[in-house]
Amino acid sequence: MSMTTILQHCLTGISLGGAYALIAIGYTLVYGILRLINFAHGDIFMMAGYFMIFSLASFPWPAAILITLVVTTVMGIAIERIAYKPLREAPRMSIMISAIGVSYLLQNLSTYLFTAIPRGYPEIPFLKRIFRVGDLSASFVTVLTPLLTIVLVVILMTLIGRTKTGMAMRAVSKDFETAKLMGININAIVSVTFAIGSFLAAVGSILYFTDRMSVTPFSGTLPGLKCFVAAVFGGIGNIPGAVVGGFFIGIVETLLVALGYSTFSDAFTFLLLIVMLLVKPTGLFGEKSVEKV
Amino acid sequence: MKKKISKPTIYSLGALALFVAFLYWLDANRLTQGMVISVLQKGAILALVATSMNLLNGFTGLFSLGQAGFMSIGAYTTAILIIPVKNLDGVYYMNGVHPAIKALRVVMAQAPPFMQTIFPFVALLLGATIAALVALVVGLAVLRLKSDYLAIATLGLSEIVRSIFSSPQFDQITNGSYGLNKIPNFPPMFFGLIPSLITPFIITGVCVAFIVLLINSSYGRAFKAIREDEIAAEAMGISLYKHKEMSFVISSFFSAIAGGMLAMYMRSIEAKTFSITLTYDILLIVVIGGIGSVTGSVVSAFLVTAAKEWWLRFFDQPLSLFGFEVPLFRTGFRMVIFSILLMIVVLIYRKGLFGTNEFSWTWLTSKKARRKP
Amino acid sequence: MREALLLTEHLTMQFGGVVAVDDLNIKIPTGEITALIGPNGAGKTTAFNVITGGYQPTCGRVIFDGQIIAENHPRSKMKKIYSGTYTEPSTQTVVHTPDQITRLGMARTFQNIRLFKDLSVFENVLIAKHCHIKASLFGSTFRLNRAEERAMRAESEALLDRVGLLSSANEKSSSLPYGKQRRLEIARALATGPRLLLLDEPAAGMNPKETDELSAFIVEIKEAFGLTIFLIEHHMNLVMDISDSIYVLDYGKTIAYGTPAEIQNNERVIQAYLGVDES
Structure with missing residues (x-):
């Protein structure tokens, strides 16, 4: 394999990793606050793909992007309000089952509405423009993804670190009960969390599907699970950790596919998960916590 | 000393006799009753997986989502061992069959006819044993994890198994992405006394009975203690590691038996059959039946299968009433309705059909009595 | 003094920079009732958790009925923080899980009923x-x-x-x-079927009448089952009534040991409970 090919694959990997990182943040934020693996997050990402297809059919691309972002965000908040909020006091297993139920519903609903046949993802011309640097060639979206990811993460970190809402989010994720007693509006904070997570998933969805050309009702399942792994890998609840995890998994997966082990690339992700959980359950940057007897 | 037979026992035996008679009737009319047979058989298979998942999730409190993976181990092992030798080359037409498998199958084919009738059951047991061994090894690692981490790790495990089965490196064994077909249907039992149609019910019956006996034994009580409170259970001298491992291995064993039966039922399998969706389907059966109720899982397996494959079929057909085309009714609507029903159970009827109770005749009659004014 | 059923030697438990149990040396004589008291956060429950195998000690040793059930050799880093003088050049680490310890004959109850x-x-x-x-x-x-x-x-x-x-x-x-x-x-x-029973605040949340009944109950089961009892308790009446000897912990350190009468008159104990009078 020549140097150029390797670099080319790395570029693809970084781009894929960027999209993964954006989705992984959604997992990490929700887990941080509700201690819930939002199994429906991957399907929100998939739905965002369909929203884009339909809005781009009747609107110019800037409007279509805006519509996709807004609709996905609203959907994320609605899912939490309808399916998770009533179960907040219930055992953890119930809320996880509810998340699986939502995932199941979204998949079946989209199969019904859009059929299981892959739908072509529309091309946004400026995103697909090809750049050449030496022997390397890349579409604009490939370069844009990692840069946009970094910018969004910096903005998000600033929001969480500097604003009052951000402080409330940190408080809730440290100690849900105490934060409630301190008068923090838990429902608002949870909604904000889901809004941010879904918004980033929508951005990730646009970047991811532009490179992949088609959407099916099941396109969200595997990327969703992989991004959860990315979040665990980086240390769940930790945003930079999720980003590092996303990039790492994206790059390794692309390289494995390039080496001809495409069927094992999914297996690798989960193997990474199991090994990570056994060696350092708190992830790369996670904090250690001692369970009280 | 002569034991007095209680009324509920008589009812149960009566119900069982009726069901067996019904099965024989179905067997006699199998040409016209295809749908009923197919639904009942699939229901029986899913009842077994659901019960074994319930053993883990409902009785030991281990939220595991690895069922599909263990089912696929059982299904592939069974299929490889029972596809007729004459069809092997046809099934593996793309990559050829592994010489070792071919040799083994040729030897097996020369065994006396009596042995031939036992092989399908041996295949099921072998698949289950392999699955149990995998569970034993994997359990050493993943059972240390807490609730949701365990869920995602077992889900991952099942995906790992699936990608191994579909990988080109194992083409000569699993036939890669082409999958295996020409798998023979259920074998008859006891020299044909029990027709093949009834076999899955017998297998499920025996396996579920084992699980029920286990749950009501001292070990079963220890499992429940772990579900209720791990720290207290450990303080009561119950080894968490040992008991979790037992529950995990046994659950995987029976999941694999169900997987093997699924291969016989479907007649052809591929790695995709055992995707995450299958595990979700089983989880939904367990949830609807009631987490922590074996009868719940069994009843729900039949109800859900019947609803999905039979009763709610009409949702998928275009429907016209009085000349009007009713909107919404088309392919896929059935599953939407089904998912919504599920969400209603999860959100409103959280305990499912049975909660953590088991079916009993007294329960039924007392319910009836209450309904009367 | 009768033979000790449970012994701890230089038992230390450290969470990050917090030394919850600091160089605890206790002896629980067979057939007696021993109490462990101290203000909230003194490290009593942590001591219980280390003894029953919930945590691995940072340093020190727990011996039950002549058998070492937990032992850890201090790493140099830890030595600086805790106040003990554990010099034995042991590199042996013994860990028993809580269920093994229970099967050896030590059972416990929990502060917040489980x-x-x-x-x-x-x-x-x-x-x-x-x-x-x-x-x-x-x-x-x-x-x-x-x-x-x-x-x-x-x-x-x-x-x-x-x-x-x-x-x-x-x-x-x-x-x-x-x-x-x-x-x-x-x-x-x-x-x-324990020989040693550890009770973590058995009278928590009880009124005086219930507490009295509990005292009688503890003594009764001790006689009936031939038990040795080690208990944590805040109800001083109960502790003083039934204990043969008492250990007092404060900030992880043992500040006093003695019979109920001795403890009641101990200056340091009174200070720990009531605070130091500044005037």
């Missing part, structure tokens, strides 16, 4: 009998151990009768009134 809530009172006790089961999984599943199972049930029934809970044997354990839940937790611990 019953198997959805199970019946009878099942709660019966489960505790499981730890000494001889039948294998298959033997038990196929009911080949009928005699053993019958014995387990009979013993559990007798135990419930003894503690006065037989009449509510089939009730859900969480439906019991608070005082009875405490009693059930003790009964459940007794069902494991």
